[in-house]
Amino acid sequence: MAPTADPATEAPQVTPGGHPQRWLILGVICLAQLTVLLDNTVLNVAIPSLTRELHASTSDVQWMISAYSLVQSGLLLTAGSASDRYGRKKMLAAGLAIFGVGSLTAAFAGSTGQLIAARAGMGVGGALMMTSTLAVVVQVFTDTERVKAIGLWATVNSLGFAVGPLLGGVLLDHFWWGSIFLINIPVAVLGLFAVITLVPESKNPQGDRPDLLGALLSTIGMTGVVYAIISGPDDGWTSTPTLASAAIGVVFLAAFVTWELRIPYPMLDMHFFRNQKFTGAVAGAILVAFGMGGSLFLLTQHLQFVLGYGPLEAGLRTAPLALTIVALNLTGVGAKLLPKMGTPLTIATGMTCMAAGLAVIALLGGDSYGGLLTGLIVMGAGMALSMPAMANAIMSAIPPEKAGVGAGVNGTLAEFGNGLGVAVLGAVLNARFAALVSVSAASFPAALAAANSAEEKARISDAFSSGLESSQLVGAVAVLAGGLLAAALLRRAERAESVAPTSA
Numbered sequence: 445m446a447p448t449a450d451p452a453t454e455a456p457q458v459t460p461g462g463h464p465q466r467w468l469i470l471g472v473i474c475l476a477q478l479t480v481l482l483d484n485t486v487l488n489v490a491i492p493s494l495t496r497e498l499h500a501s502t503s504d505v506q507w508m509i510s511a512y513s514l515v516q517s518g519l520l521l522t523a524g525s526a527s528d529r530y531g532r533k534k535m536l537a538a539g540l541a542i543f544g545v546g547s548l549t550a551a552f553a554g555s556t557g558q559l560i561a562a563r564a565g566m567g568v569g570g571a572l573m574m575t576s577t578l579a580v581v582v583q584v585f586t587d588t589e590r591v592k593a594i595g596l597w598a599t600v601n602s603l604g605f606a607v608g609p610l611l612g613g614v615l616l617d618h619f620w621w622g623s624i625f626l627i628n629i630p631v632a633v634l635g636l637f638a639v640i641t642l643v644p645e646s647k648n649p650q651g652d653r654p655d656l657l658g659a660l661l662s663t664i665g666m667t668g669v670v671y672a673i674i675s676g677p678d679d680g681w682t683s684t685p686t687l688a689s690a691a692i693g694v695v696f697l698a699a700f701v702t703w704e705l706r707i708p709y710p711m712l713d714m715h716f717f718r719n720q721k722f723t724g725a726v727a728g729a730i731l732v733a734f735g736m737g738g739s740l741f742l743l744t745q746h747l748q749f750v751l752g753y754g755p756l757e758a759g760l761r762t763a764p765l766a767l768t769i770v771a772l773n774l775t776g777v778g779a780k781l782l783p784k785m786g787t788p789l790t791i792a793t794g795m796t797c798m799a800a801g802l803a804v805i806a807l808l809g810g811d812s813y814g815g816l817l818t819g820l821i822v823m824g825a826g827m828a829l830s831m832p833a834m835a836n837a838i839m840s841a842i843p844p845e846k847a848g849v850g851a852g853v854n855g856t857l858a859e860f861g862n863g864l865g866v867a868v869l870g871a872v873l874n875a876r877f878a879a880l881v882s883v884s885a886a887s888f889p890a891a892l893a894a895a896n897s898a899e900e901k902a903r904i905s906d907a908f909s910s911g912l913e914s915s916q917l918v919g920a921v922a923v924l925a926g927g928l929l930a931a932a933l934l935r936r937a938e939r940a941e942s943v944a945p946t947s948a
Contacts, residue, residue: 466584466585466593469580469584469642469643470584470596470597472639473580474596474597474600475634475638476539476573476639477597477600478603479543479573479631479632480543480569480574481603481608482608482628483547483563483566483570486611486612487624488608488743489748489758490616491748493755494556494559497621498555498559501890504560508556508560508563509563510670511563512564512570513567513737513862513866514863515567515663516570516574517863518571518659518662518663518666518667519571520571520575522659523571523575524575524853525655526572533576533580533643533644536643537636539569539570539571539572539576540569540573540632540639541569541632542569543569544629544632546562546569547566547625548626549565550562580643581594581597590836594835594839595773598831598835599770608740609743609744609758610760610762611624612755613756613759616756617755617756655710658711659711664693664696665693665695665700666863668689668692668693668696669689669693669694670863671693672686672690672693673871716842720934720936720940724933724934724937725841725930725934726853726857727929727930727933728926728929729831729861730860730861731795731926732795732798732830732831732834732923733862734861734862734865734868734922735798735802735920736861736865737861737863737864737865737866738919739802739865739916739919740762741865741870742912742915746809746912747761750905750912761816764821765820765821768821769827769828772825773828777828782832782833788930788935789931790829790833791829791833791837794825794830794833795928795930796826797829798827798923798927799921799923799924800822800826801818801819801821801823801824801825802916803916804819805823806916807917830927837934838857869919872911873908873915874911875911876915877907877908877910880906880911881903881904888904892904892905
C-alpha cells in the first residue's frame, strides 16, 4: 500500500467553486497587504516634521523611504521561495510579527540612523507578508474568479500607495511623527489573529531550498545602484563615493544573474525572461511603480513646501487618486475591460493615462490645486487599468507550484520600482534645484532659512517648483515608454502563442 501523504505538507484541495471561505481570506490578506504598502508612502507627508525634528537632510529622508523598499525588494524572491517550501501561512504570520516589532522601534527612533535601520527591519517583515498574500490568492481561487480576486488585491496595492499620505496627514495633524508607525501595531495584531484562524496552510514540499547567496547579491547590488543615484547630486556624479557605489551595484547584480543561471535551485529562474509575456509585464510593473512612488514623493513636498498646505491638507488633496482607483476596481471596470481589450491594450492604455496624469501635474499644477486634481484623477484611472492586468500576466506566466516566487517577482518589481522612482526623481529634483540656486543647503527648508531677503526666498521657491516640474516630466516619459514597451512585448507573446498551435 502506498504511504499516506501528510496533509500538513500539501496544498489545500480547492473545490470546483474555490475555497469555501475564499472571500473572507482575501479580506484578511488584503488587510495585511494594505499595512505593508501604506508604509511606502505614509512617510512622505512627515518629511517636513523629520527635517525639523530629526534635522534630516534630503538624502537622509530619501534613505528613510528607500531603505524600506530596498530591503523588501532584495528579500522578496527568497521570501517567496521560502513560502512555497515551508508554508505560506507560516511566512505570512512571521511577517506580521516582524513588521509589528519594526514599527514599534521606528516610532520611538531618536535619530535618522535609527529610523533608517528600523525601516529596514520593517522591510524584512514586509517581504514575508507580500509574497504570501498573492500566493494564497492563487491557491484558494479558481481560474474563473482569479482575475477578479487579483483585481481586488491590486486595488489594495494601489490604495496602499495612495492612502498613505492621507493617513499620515490625519495622524500628524493630531500627534507626533512617530504615530504613523504606531498605527501599524493594532493592525498587525489583528491580522496575525485572523491569519492563524482563517488562512489555510499551503506549500510545495518539493520546493527548492532558499537561495541565500542570491538574496545577498541582489540586495547589495540594488542598494549600491540606488545609493549612487541618491548621493550623486550631493557628492557629484563623478565623485569617488558615487562611482564606487555604482560599480559595486553593477558588479553584484551581474554576479546575481550569473549565479542564478548556474545553480540548480535559482531564487529567480532567468529562463522566465524568455517568455515575452512575462518580460513585458515585468517592464510595465517596474515603471508603473517608478512613476507612482517617485511622483507621490514629489507631490507631497509640492503641496506642503510650495502651495503651503499642512500635512492633513496635503494628504486630503492626494485622496482623489485613491478614490478613483477604488471606484473603478470595485465596480469591476478593469476586470470587465481586460477580456474585451486584451492584456497588451489594457496595459498600454492604463500606463498612457498615468503618464498623461503626471504631465498634467507637472505643467498645470504649479500654482493651484486644480491642475493637480485633474492629474491625480487621470493617474488613478490609469493605475486601475494597468496594475491588475500586469499582476495577472506575471502570475499566469509562472507555474502554479511557484506561486510564492511569482508573488516575489511581482513584489520585487513594485518595491524596487518605487525605491528607484524616489531615488531617480529625487535626484532630478536636487540637481535642478542646485543648478538654479547658489545657496548651499541640504534641503529646501534649509535653503529658505539661509535666505536673507524676500526676493531671495521667492527665487528659491521658484527654483524648487522648477525642479519638481522637471522631475514629474521625467516620470511621465518613463511611464509612457514602459507602457509602449510592455504592450509590444505582450502582443508579440500572444501572436507567438496563437501561431504555435497552428504550426503543430
